[in-house]
Amino acid sequence: MNFKKLLAGAFLGFAITAVQAQNSKKQDIEAIKDMCGCFEITFKYTETFAPEIDYEKHYDYNASALEWAQLIKDEKDELSIQHLLVVNDTMIIKHWRQDWLYENTKRYDYNYDNQWSFIEMPKKEVKGQWTQNVYQVDDSPRYSGSATWFHADGRHFWENTANSPLPRREYSKRSDYNVMMRGNHVEITDNGWIHEQDNEKVIREAGKEDELLVQEKGYNIYTKVPDAKCAAAKKWWTANQDFWSKVRTKWSEVYGRDKDLTLEKKVEGQALFMKLFPMDITTNQEKIDEIIEAYVVKG
Template sequence: MNFKNLLTGAFLAATCMGSYAQKSVKQDREAIKEMCGCFEVTFKYTETFAPEIDYEKHYDYNASALEWAELIKDEKDELSIQHLLVINDTTVIKHWRQDWLYENTKRYDFNHDNQWTFVEMPKNEVKGQWTQNVYQVDDSPRYSGSATWFHADGRHFWDDVASSPLPRREYSKRSDYNVMMRGNFVEITDEGWLHEQDNKKVIREDGKEDVLLVQEKGYNIYKKVADEKCKVAKEWWAANKEFWSKVRAKWSEVYGRDKDLSLEKEVEGQALFMKLFPMDTSASQGEIDKIIEEYVIEG
């Protein structure tokens, strides 16, 4: 093959790879957006294996909820979805948020005891990947992981392991472990989407290897229903979104410092969400910044 043919072959290969990458990113974005809408959610968890024979298994956890997931940012390399719980068709509670960032190099890994480690990943390690950043109800950090979306044989899924604080269903009830290693498997289904989990509840201390307390299997099943069922949540978000935009703006500034982060669990006997939730929606950026900064411990 002559030099001209070599160049032509290389150009065609690069073009095909570029077209495939564009197609894949488009499929990734479409899959992520499928997690938006109104869902009836079923939560199921059961502990499965403990290395110590005298470990006493905790009761299974089963719950259900109605949840609205609103797309609040839709950019080429970033999508953000705000989740809202609907209680008795009348009450709305701000729930978790998930941000998806394409080929993102910066994130915060949970360490333990309200501490997050700033991590900067090499570009070649995140090529083609999406980072999922999950946030608490007050938009403080929860957990983060980076992996590739797969689209094959009619399936669309993303799979990662991330270190996180105790889940909300246990953090006020248990103190026998302090880190959950989350095996996060997200798959888009015909009826909605599935968050399947293979979790490890571990005890983590500085300078020591993690100690496994027990393993756990979890299924969060999101079944899409008519958006009309979540009308009250859509209306609530329309009335409150500007306030929470200011909260996110402050957290973006904090995360943008690119430093390890520790947070106070309580200030004046109150967790952060207890101060933010009752605030007037017309609160200024300065008022919101002041409250959040009281909980931030850098380094």
């Protein structure tokens, strides 16, 4: 066999694979950015199956909202989207945030009781994958998962299962389970995107196997509307973005310790967001750091 031809063939194969990877990554980025803009959202959840026949199904949950999704970081291997709720066209509430990291090897996996385990993943396991990190309204951690975006047959989607705390719609109302295993399916559509969920509400205790309480189906449907409908949110973010950049700076330092993390649910009777939301937007970094650090029990 001609060595030069063999070498040329191997090089050509490598080059084709590299181009395909770059094209796929470009499609990934386009899909993630398609989640930015102004959206009318419907939230629908229904419990579907419980292993115990005497389990009493909870009422279905249905809600709607108007939300602005602002791209706040656009780098080669990292995209960040801040979500802002628009209430009655004028009132703005800082909502959740999602960060997307390419071939990321470090993340925090929720355990239970406000504890997150630091996980370092081998590089070969995350090749071509994107980690989605989801954060609370105060930029503290919520859940995280790594998977590959798929682009085929005109569809663009990403799916993963991640441990998370109770959702906001239930955390103040229920105590019969303590972990939600989120089956997340994010898919871009012609007129927006959907977040389809196949969730398991489980009871988790140290040294025991998880106990399934009930399964749940969820659909969050994001329908794109003109950006003008979210003009108030864009204006609010312009005024407030520096403050929240300082908050993220502190959290980045906490996450960068690469240790298991435990957070206080309340300090002086208040959850963290209750302290951050009313703060003067000109508050300095040192004061913000002090407030957040008070909630870090371990990490």
